[in-house]
Amino acid sequence: MDLKDVIAQAVGLQPELRRLLIDIVENAGSGGPVTVTWGDITGKPSTFAPAAHTHTAAQISDASTVGRQVLTGADAAAIRSALAIPAAPSNGTAAQLEAGTDTTGRLFSAKMIHDEIARQIAANTP
Structure with missing residues (x-):
């Protein structure tokens, strides 16, 4: 048994991975390229579903x-x-709308505006 076999057995690799490790050791030692294909990897899950997890605001760098x-x-x-x-502006009152002097942004309902316009028309009709 040479060093490659001892290492492969010591880490309990499956035969396919042991063959791959031997190939890597042999080629890496010679400086040659080592090619590992997706098919060479055994025991991988068929899907890689994301696991639910969270991150704190501080972890978002x-x-x-x-x-x-x-x-x-x-x-x-x-x-x-x-x-x-x-x-958001506060709701205005009919009195504020009638006075017409409020300089603060306010919300008035359509009915309130209608009623104030009708009041002013009635007040100015001869």
């Missing part, structure tokens, strides 16, 4: 500071802040 803040944001407000998105 190419994430920007903002990207990391979005990934780790405690809530929607923190994520909006990281992205510099202003908070």
Whole structure:
């Protein structure tokens, strides 16, 4: 038994892999190329389905500071802040709409706007 056989048996390789190891040792020692084909590999699974797993934000090495803040944001407000998105405007009241002096962005329902327009038309009709 030569060194190649001793190594192959010591690591308990299947006969096909033992033959491959011997080929590699012989060719590598001579400086020649070693070719291993997919068919030479035995005992491989037929499919390589991804296993479920997770990564922490810190493990994503190419994430920007903002990207990391979005990934780790405690809530929607923190994520909006990281992205510099202003908070959604609050709902306005009929009194604010009637006064017409509010400079803060507000949301008014279509009915509220309709009713205010109808009020102003009625107030200005001779």
